[in-house]
Amino acid sequence: MRSLYLFLILLLSGITRAQTTDNGAYVFCYFKGNSADGLHLAYSTDGLKWQALKNDSSFLRPAVAKDRLMRDPCIIRGADGLFHMVWTVSWADKGIGYASSKDLITWSEQQFVPVMAKEEGARNSWAPEITYDAKSKQYMIYWATTIKGRFPAPDSTAEAGYNHRIYYTLTKDFKTYSDVKLLYEPGFNIIDATILPYGKKYLMFFKDETLKPVQKNIKIAYADKLTGPYKQDGGKITGDYWAEGPTALQKGKEWIVYFDKYRNHKYGAVSSSDLKTWTDISDQIQLPSGIRHGTIFKVTTAELERLKAVK
Numbered sequence: 001m002r003s004l005y006l007f008l009i010l011l012l013s014g015i016t017r018a019q020t021t022d023n024g025a026y027v028f029c030y031f032k033g034n035s036a037d038g039l040h041l042a043y044s045t046d047g048l049k050w051q052a053l054k055n056d057s058s059f060l061r062p063a064v065a066k067d068r069l070m071r072d073p074c075i076i077r078g079a080d081g082l083f084h085m086v087w088t089v090s091w092a093d094k095g096i097g098y099a100s101s102k103d104l105i106t107w108s109e110q111q112f113v114p115v116m117a118k119e120e121g122a123r124n125s126w127a128p129e130i131t132y133d134a135k136s137k138q139y140m141i142y143w144a145t146t147i148k149g150r151f152p153a154p155d156s157t158a159e160a161g162y163n164h165r166i167y168y169t170l171t172k173d174f175k176t177y178s179d180v181k182l183l184y185e186p187g188f189n190i191i192d193a194t195i196l197p198y199g200k201k202y203l204m205f206f207k208d209e210t211l212k213p214v215q216k217n218i219k220i221a222y223a224d225k226l227t228g229p230y231k232q233d234g235g236k237i238t239g240d241y242w243a244e245g246p247t248a249l250q251k252g253k254e255w256i257v258y259f260d261k262y263r264n265h266k267y268g269a270v271s272s273s274d275l276k277t278w279t280d281i282s283d284q285i286q287l288p289s290g291i292r293h294g295t296i297f298k299v300t301t302a303e304l305e306r307l308k309a310v311k
Contacts, residue, residue, distance in 0.1 A: 025304045026249060027053075027075075027104070028258075028287070029085070030294030035071040038062050039085075041104065042288050043304055047249050047256055047296075048269075048281075052288040054310045059104065064097050064112040065089035072127040072245065074194075074295045075104075078139070079132060083297075084174065086113075086128040086141055094119070096128040096143060098174060103303065105310055115141070115169055115180055121148035123162070127245070129295065131195045131202075133226045140226055142168040142183050144191035153189060159211060166193045166206070168227065184221065184230045192245050194295065195226065202226050203275070205246040205257055208236070216242035218259055220275065237270055237278045245293030256281070260293050267291060 028042045038061040042050040062070035071088040078084045082100045089097045095114040101107045116122035128143035144164040170178040189209035202223045208215040217236035245260040253273045261268045268282040
């Protein structure tokens with residue numbers, strides 16, 4: 001028995017070392033069209049050139065909420081080794097979708113999480129994302145919601161009265177969730193937040209949704225704790241076009257932020273080594289045709305090979 005126990009310990013430690021030393025690849029999860037066909041995946045080994053998996057067909061079709069959509073998918077690898085995904089289920093619903101997977105191929109039963117059910121004036125729950133807090137050993141799920149009359153603004157009637165702020169809930173098991181709280185209130189309309197650890201701080205990329213005077217660009221905010229408070233640092237990092245849905249990856253000292261140039265019907269990217277000076281590298285990237293808002297995460301070489309084998 002003792003020999004078997006020692007063997008298992010050595011085996012598991014070997015797997016852990018392999019995962020940490022395996023450079024693996026990046027995977028981009030995204031949607032296409034109106035998102036009714038569900039989850040799409042593409043991979044890259046350099047973070048610039050991306051190739052669609054499964055002939056750019058769906059890995060998972062949406063099965064929850066009235067509209068059965070799977071927009072804005074966000075996937076992270078959890079502390080439990082599982083891939084956890086959340087997504088937008090509808091244009092006008094008070095909840096989001098959730099599912100998990102061991103391999104990104106076979107998924108758990110989809111759940112509808114009614115995050116804004118207690119807010120009578122909540123109009124939507126858009127672009128949810130997940131970030132893991134290693135200190136508290138819990139996940140923070142956050143998204144954009146407009147609550148009628150909550151944050152009046154001069155331009156709040158310009159786009160069907162939407163005036164979003166970022167809200168969050170905490171969970172350790174994706175079964176029970178904390179009460180929803182306000183995460184970021186910068187004083188203007190904001191959507192599409194994505195948060196990553198940055199040293200001892202947390203880094204948020206977000207879309208300034210202000211229409212008058214027009215912004216529609218990507219900005220940065222920082223916080224000492226995952227749950228905030230967040231404070232904007234600097235101006236926009238994108239150019240003179242409308243951008244949304246930022247997702248970021250870090251290669252050594254270089255940060256690359258991808259975003260949807262949705263009015264131009266194509267993707268763009270900027271890079272920086274100091275998070276202060278940004279260079280447009282949109283002409284260096286290649287992505288599957290029709291790709292829309294999603295997120296980037298890492299997989300091992302073995303995981304990528306299994307994904308590439310799916311037809």
